[in-house]
Amino acid sequence: MASARWALLVVVLAALGCESPVDTDPLSHLPRGAAQLEALCARAGDNAITSALCAGETPSVTSLVELQSLLGLAFDENGRPDFALTANSSSLVARQVSAINPRAVLMNVPEDREDQSFIALAYTRGDQLVEIAVTPPTGETAFYLLRYERGCDDDGTPCSLQQRLLPETESGWTDWSIYDDSDLGNSVFDCLQCHQPGGPGTPRIYRMQELQNPWTHWMGSLSRGGRTLLLDYRAAHGVDETYAGIPGGLMQNANPIVLENFVKRTNGDSESEEPNAFPSQAIEDEVRANNPAQPEDNATPGRSATWNDLYQRAVVGEALPPPYHDIKITDPQKLETMTRAYVDAVAGTLSGNFPDIRKVFRDDALADLSLRPRAGLDGRGILVHMCAQCHNPRLDQSLTRARFDATDLDRQSREEKDAAIARLRLTDDDRFRMPPHFFRDLSDDEIEASVQELQR
Ligand code: HEC
Ligand code: HEC
Known part of the structure; x- marks a missing residue:
C-alpha cells in the first residue's frame, strides 16, 4: 500500500517534469576550495594542519606527495614517515579497502617533528579523499577530510574508475577542499562517530581494532597473514609502483607495530585505548583450527566463536562492526580477475572497460563486514x-x-x-x-x- 503510494508520487512528479537531478554529494551543503579553506581558517584551532594551510599564502597542492611534504610526511631528503597498510578496514572507507586497494596510514610522533605533534594521514584510492588526524602538544585531537578534484570531474560527474583507481589519481589535482570535524559533524563523513564514540565531552581517540600481534589484516613481513596479503598486493602492483606516496621499494617495510604504538601512546592506557579490540591471535587460531588451509587458501571461510561475539555486539548496535574473521576478505576468483585487469590497465593493454577493482570481497563477507545486514534478521x-x-x-x-x-x-x-x-x-x-x-x-x-x- 505504502509502496503503491510512493510509486504514484514518483509518477506524478515525473509527469509534472519535477524529476530534479539527484543530489549525490554528501557535502553539497558546504563551500568548496578557497571559500571552504577561508571558513575553516577563520575558526580553526592551532595545530600542524592549520599552520600548514592557513598561515600566509594558500599553498599549491597538486598531488598526494605534495600534500605529504607540506605536512612533513613525505619520503624525501627530510626523512621517512612510519607507515602501516591494511587490507581490510573497519573505517570510513571500509567498502573500498582490500589487498589490491589497501589503506595506507603514514604517521609521525612528536620526536619526529619540530611542532611536537602526533600526525597521521590515511589514504585509499577510489573516492579522492585523504583523511588526516593531528594531536598538538597542547590542545585537542582534530580530524580533517581533504577531497581533491582532477579536472575529469569538472562537470560534476565523478572521474572514471580507471582515473580514480590507477596511480594517476595520486597526482594531477586541479583543486581541493578541506573540511574539519565540525564541518563534517552532521554528514555521512562524520569522523567523530568512530573517533569520539562516547559522544561530546569524551576522549577523541585514534583507532586500530586489530591492535595486537599478529595484527590480522595489516600487511607486512612480521606475520604469516601480513606476508600473505603483501603477496596479493604485489601480484597487482609489482615492486616498483608508488602507492599512497610510498615508493614501491619500501612497501615491504609496512609495519603494524608503528600504528599499534601510535594508538597506545596517543590514547593512553585508559579503556579508550581501543574500545572494540579484535583479539587477533585467538581469532586466527580458531579459524585455522577448523580450516588449516587458511590464510593462504581462503576458498572455505573460517569460523571463530570469539569473532562471533564481537560481531553480535555490532548487530545489536552496541559497537563498531569488527573487521572480517579471516585474514583475506577477497573471493579468490574475483581477486584473480581484478588483479589481471589492474595489471593490464597499468600496462595499457586492457581490452574493454576497467572494472571496479574494489569489488573483490567474498559474497559472505558483505554481511560479516556489516556492509549488509546479518542474514535472517527481521x-x-x-x-x-x-x-x-x-x-x-x-x-x-x-x-x-x-x-x-x-x-x-x-x-x-x-x-x-x-x-x-x-x-x-x-x-x-x-x-x-x-x-x-x-x-x-x-x-x-x-x-x-x-x-x-x-x-x-
Ligand atoms: C554512516 C552513518 C549513518 C548510517 C549508517 C545511517 N544514517 Fe541516517 N543519517 C546520517 C546522517 C549524517 C544524517 C543527517 C544528514 C541528513 O539529513 O542526511 C542522517 C539522517 C537520517 C534521518 C533524518 C533525521 C531527521 O529527522 O532529520 C533519518 C530518518 C535517518 N537518517 C534514518 C536512517 C536509517 C533508517 C538508517 C538505517 C537503515 C540510517 N539512517 C543509517 C547518518 C547515517
Ligand atoms: C566507521 C568508523 C570510522 C569513521 C567514520 C572514521 N574513522 Fe578513522 N579510523 C577508523 C578505524 C577503525 C581506523 C583504524 C584503521 C582501519 O580500520 O582502517 C581508523 C583510522 C584512522 C586514521 C589512522 C590513525 C588511526 O586512528 O589509526 C586516521 C588518520 C583517520 N582514521 C582519520 C579519520 C577522519 C579524518 C575521519 C573523518 C573524515 C574518519 N577517520 C572517520 C574508523 C573510522
Whole structure:
C-alpha cells in the first residue's frame, strides 16, 4: 500500500517534469576550495594542519606527495614517515579497502617533528579523499577530510574508475577542499562517530581494532597473514609502483607495530585505548583450527566463536562492526580477475572497460563486514544492525541526525518513522538515502521488511 503510494508520487512528479537531478554529494551543503579553506581558517584551532594551510599564502597542492611534504610526511631528503597498510578496514572507507586497494596510514610522533605533534594521514584510492588526524602538544585531537578534484570531474560527474583507481589519481589535482570535524559533524563523513564514540565531552581517540600481534589484516613481513596479503598486493602492483606516496621499494617495510604504538601512546592506557579490540591471535587460531588451509587458501571461510561475539555486539548496535574473521576478505576468483585487469590497465593493454577493482570481497563477507545486514534478521533487527552505528543516544544529540534513534524504535514519532521510510526508498546515489550507500546497502526485501517495521 505504502509502496503503491510512493510509486504514484514518483509518477506524478515525473509527469509534472519535477524529476530534479539527484543530489549525490554528501557535502553539497558546504563551500568548496578557497571559500571552504577561508571558513575553516577563520575558526580553526592551532595545530600542524592549520599552520600548514592557513598561515600566509594558500599553498599549491597538486598531488598526494605534495600534500605529504607540506605536512612533513613525505619520503624525501627530510626523512621517512612510519607507515602501516591494511587490507581490510573497519573505517570510513571500509567498502573500498582490500589487498589490491589497501589503506595506507603514514604517521609521525612528536620526536619526529619540530611542532611536537602526533600526525597521521590515511589514504585509499577510489573516492579522492585523504583523511588526516593531528594531536598538538597542547590542545585537542582534530580530524580533517581533504577531497581533491582532477579536472575529469569538472562537470560534476565523478572521474572514471580507471582515473580514480590507477596511480594517476595520486597526482594531477586541479583543486581541493578541506573540511574539519565540525564541518563534517552532521554528514555521512562524520569522523567523530568512530573517533569520539562516547559522544561530546569524551576522549577523541585514534583507532586500530586489530591492535595486537599478529595484527590480522595489516600487511607486512612480521606475520604469516601480513606476508600473505603483501603477496596479493604485489601480484597487482609489482615492486616498483608508488602507492599512497610510498615508493614501491619500501612497501615491504609496512609495519603494524608503528600504528599499534601510535594508538597506545596517543590514547593512553585508559579503556579508550581501543574500545572494540579484535583479539587477533585467538581469532586466527580458531579459524585455522577448523580450516588449516587458511590464510593462504581462503576458498572455505573460517569460523571463530570469539569473532562471533564481537560481531553480535555490532548487530545489536552496541559497537563498531569488527573487521572480517579471516585474514583475506577477497573471493579468490574475483581477486584473480581484478588483479589481471589492474595489471593490464597499468600496462595499457586492457581490452574493454576497467572494472571496479574494489569489488573483490567474498559474497559472505558483505554481511560479516556489516556492509549488509546479518542474514535472517527481521525488520527491527535490520534497522538496528544497519542504522544504530550513526543513530544512537551516545553520539552528539544536537545534530539533526539524532532525531532518529535506531536503538529505541518504539519511541520514534510517526513523523520520524515516515522520514525514515522515505529515506530508505531513495535511490542509491542520493545523498539522503539511508543507510548511506557509502557505508552499506539493503536488498529490496530488506527495505520492505524495514519499512513494515517502521509502519507499525
Ligand atoms: C566507521 C568508523 C570510522 C569513521 C567514520 C572514521 N574513522 Fe578513522 N579510523 C577508523 C578505524 C577503525 C581506523 C583504524 C584503521 C582501519 O580500520 O582502517 C581508523 C583510522 C584512522 C586514521 C589512522 C590513525 C588511526 O586512528 O589509526 C586516521 C588518520 C583517520 N582514521 C582519520 C579519520 C577522519 C579524518 C575521519 C573523518 C573524515 C574518519 N577517520 C572517520 C574508523 C573510522
Ligand atoms: C554512516 C552513518 C549513518 C548510517 C549508517 C545511517 N544514517 Fe541516517 N543519517 C546520517 C546522517 C549524517 C544524517 C543527517 C544528514 C541528513 O539529513 O542526511 C542522517 C539522517 C537520517 C534521518 C533524518 C533525521 C531527521 O529527522 O532529520 C533519518 C530518518 C535517518 N537518517 C534514518 C536512517 C536509517 C533508517 C538508517 C538505517 C537503515 C540510517 N539512517 C543509517 C547518518 C547515517
